[in-house]
C-alpha cells in the first residue's frame with residue numbers, strides 16, 4: 169500500500185475542525201518553518217523535494233518560487249488556484265472539503281517563503297459550500313494565532329482571503345485568474361510579463377494549485393530528502409488522482425507514483441476494475457485536455473514497458489504514442505463508449521469555455537464542435553476527418569493561452585488513435601445511430617496495431 | 620553630446636536593420652516596409668494594451684538573439700514581441716507562418732457575413748485586404764454563420780456585431796479616450812459580443828474615433844451610412860481651429876459635397892491624431908475647413924482608383940527579401956512563353972486572331 173502524505177487523516181472524525189486537526193499534528197510545519205527556517209531555506213527545501221506543480225503543467229515548484237521578483241517596497245502575493253474546472257478533475261475539491269486546514273497550513277508556510285502578506289484562494293464559484301468551509305478554517309486559524317499580525321512572534325503578518333470565481337473554466341489559467349481576481353473580465357494575459365514579475369495588480373505573484381501548496385506541509389514536516397525518496401525519477405512525492413468513468417470505485421486516491429496504470433485500474437485498493445465484466449477501451453489519464461489513449465497504448469508504452477502512473481511514464485512516447493499526467497483527472501472508457509461522442513463532448517466544452525480573445529481558439533473550437541456533431545449524428549463526410557485534423561493543427565500553438573492547445577489535443581489524439589472509429593461513423597451513418605463501434609482492435613497487443 | 624544609444628540589429632526576411640531596444644518585431648518590420656510588414660488586425664500603436672489577439676501577425680523567430688540564438692518554439696505575435704540584438708525573424712519567408720496565417724484568415728472569415736457589397740467599409744477594410752492576400756476562393760465552412768442584431772450606439776455610431784472580428788480596438792479606444800467606461804465585451808468565446816451596458820448610447824466627445832479604429836465594418840458612421848462608396852470619394856486633407864481637438868482631418872468629397880470626415884490615417888491605416896465628434900459629425904461644409912490638398916493614398920488601395928493625384932507607390936521589398944534574385948513568380952510572360960508573341964499587336968489584326976497569325980509572326984513576317 170502506497171504511502172499517504174496528504175489524505176492520511178482525511179477520515180479522522182472531526183478533522184475539518186481546528187481542534188482535531190491540531191491534535192492530529194496539524195500546523196507543526198508552520199512552527200518549524202517560521203521559527204527555524206528562513207524563507208530561502210524553505211524555497212530550497214521545496215526545490216530539493218522535487219515537487220512539481222499539480223495544476224496540470226508539472227512545473228517544478230521550488231524553481232517557480234525562486235523566479236519571483238523582489239523589488240524594494242513592492243508587495244508580493246501568493247495566489248492559490250482552486251478553480252478546478254477541468255472535466256474529470258475533482259481532487260482539490262476533496263482536499264479542501266475534508267482537510268481545509270491542510271491547505272491553510274500549506275498556504276501560511278508558502279506565504280512566508282514568498283513574503284506574501286496577503287494571500288488569496290481563487291476558488292471556482294460552483295464550490296460555494298467549500299468557500300464556507302475554508303472561511304471557517306481561516307477564522308479558526310486566525311483565532312489561534314496562525315494568521316494575522318506577528319504570527320508566532322516572528323513579525324510575519326499574513327491574511328488569507330477567499331475569492332469566488334463566476335463560473336469560467338478559463339479563469340483557472342493563471343493570468344486569467346489574476347485578471348478575474350482584480351475584478352476584470354477573465355481574459356488570459358499576453359505573456360511576457362509573467363506573473364512572477366507582474367502578477368496581481370502588477371505585483372510579483374506566484375500562482376500554485378491547491379494540491380501543490382498542501383504538499384508543502386509534508387515536505388517541511390518530513391524533510392525534502394525523505395519526500396524525494398517517494399516515487400521515481402522526477403515524479404517525487406505523492407499525487408492525488410481523481411478517477412472516474414467506467415470503474416467500480418470512482419473517487420480520489422493518493423498514489424505514490426510507482427504504481428502501474430494497470431494496477432491502478434484493476435486493483436481493489438484503487439479503481440477496482442471495470443463494472444459488468446466489460447473491457448477497457450480507452451483512457452484519458454490526466455484530465456480532459458490530455459491526449460486520449462487506446463487500451464493497448466495505455467497499459468504499455470511503445471517500447472513494451474509497463475506504463476506507470478507518473479509524469480515521465482505517462483508522457484513516454486510523446487504525443488504520438490503517449491499522454492500526460494496533467495491535473496490527475498483519470499477518465500476510463502469501457503468497450504461500450506463511443507470515442508466520437510466523447511470527443512464531441514470535450515469539443516463542446518472547449519468551445520463553450522474559450523474566452524474568445526484570439527481568433528484560432530474562438531472560431532476553431534466552434535467549428536470543430538459542429539463537424540464532430542455531424543459525424544456523431546450520422547451526417548459526416550469522410551473529408552470531415554481530415555478537415556478536423558487541419559483545424560486542430562491550425563489552433564495548436566497559435567493562441568494566447570494553452571486553452572487553444574487543450575482544445576486541439578483531444579481531437580488530435582482521438583483521430584490519431586481512433587481514426588477507424590470516425591471512418592466507421594461516416595461510412596455507416598444509420599448503423600452508427602443504433603450501435604457503437606465497440607472495442608474493435610483497441611485492446612489488441614501493440615504489435616498488431618498498424619502504425 | 621549624449622552617448623549614442625545602442626541599437627539592436629534584427630534580420631527580418633533576410634533584410635537587416637537597426638532599431639531601438641524595446642521595438643516590437645512588427646514595428647521593426649514596418650520600418651522595412653512593403654511585404655515584410657506582417658498584417659495586423661488588432662494591434663494599434665496608439666492604443667495601450669492592444670495587440671496579441673487576432674494572430675494574423677504571427678512570425679517565426681529563427682534565432683532569439685546573438686546571446687541566445689535558439690529559435691523560439693512557437694510562432695510569436697510580432698506586435699507583442701520585442702526584438703533582441705541579433706534576432707532573426709522569418710515572416711513571408713517562413714512556410715509555417717504562411718500556413719498559420721492562412722489558417723487565421725480562414726478562422727476570421729468563417730463567421731463573417733461577407734456582405735461587402737452592402738458594407739460601408741468595403742474598399743477600406745483590413746479584413747478585405749487580408750482575405751485578398753491570404754484567403755481562399757472557397758470556404759470549407761458549411762454551417763450557419765453567427766449573426767447578431769444591429770444596434771445604434773447613440774446618434775452617430777452603429778454597431779453591426781455580425782461583422783466584428785473582436786479585435787478589442789474599440790474597447791481600448793473607448794477606455795483610453797473617455798473618462799468612464801461604457802462599452803466592452805459581453806459573454807465569451809464565439810458568442811462574445813461588443814456591447815454597451817443594456818444598449819446605452821455612447822455620447823462622449825471623442826467616441827467617434829472608435830469608428831476609425833475598427834478594422835472592419837462593425838462600427839460605422841451613421842451620418843455616412845449608405846451615402847456613398849469610398850472609392851467614389853476623393854480624400855482631401857484639411858484642418859480647422861478646434862477648441863477640443865487639433866482639427867486635422869480628412870474630408871471625403873464627391874463633387875463639391877463633403878460626405879464624411881475622418882481622422883487622418885498613416886500608411887498602416889492607423890489614426891494619426893484623434894478628432895472630436897464635432898469635427899467628425901457636424902462640420903460637413905467646405906467653408907468650415909482650410910483645405911491642404913489631396914490625401915496620399917496607396918496605389919494598391921481601391922480609393923486611388925478614381926484620382927491619380929497624391930498616389931503613393933508602395934515600397935518594393937521582394938528583391939531584397941530574395942537576396943537579389945528575381946522572384947520566379949513575377950517572370951515576364953513574354954520572354955518565357957512560346958504562345959504569347961509580344962511582336963504581334965492583337966488589336967491590329969483584322970477579325971479574330973488565328974493560330975496562323977502567330978506562326979506567321981514566328982516566321983518573321
Ligand SMILES: Cc1cc2nc3c(=O)[nH]c(=O)nc-3n(C[C@H](O)[C@H](O)[C@H](O)COP(=O)(O)O)c2cc1C
Pocket residue numbers: 220221222223224225226227229232249250251252253254337338339340341342343375376377378380381569570571574
Ligand atoms: C485553460 C486552463 C485552465 C486551468 N485550470 C486550472 C485549474 O483549475 N487549477 C489549477 O490549479 N491550474 C489550472 N491551470 C494551470 C494554471 O494556469 C497554472 O499553471 C497552475 O495553477 C500553476 O500551479 P502549479 O504550478 O502548482 O501546478 C489551467 C490552465 C489552463 C490553460
Ligand code: SF4
Pocket residue numbers: 338355356521522523524525526527529530567568569570571572573
Ligand atoms: S486560447 Fe482561447 S481561451 Fe486562451 S486566450 Fe485565446 S481565445 Fe482565450
Ligand code: SF4
Pocket residue numbers: 782783784785786787788789790813832833834835837838
Ligand atoms: S467592433 Fe470593430 S473595433 Fe470593436 S472589436 Fe469589433 S472589429 Fe474590433
Ligand code: FES
Pocket residue numbers: 658659660661662670671672673674675676677696697698699
Ligand atoms: S496584430 Fe498582432 S496579434 Fe493581432
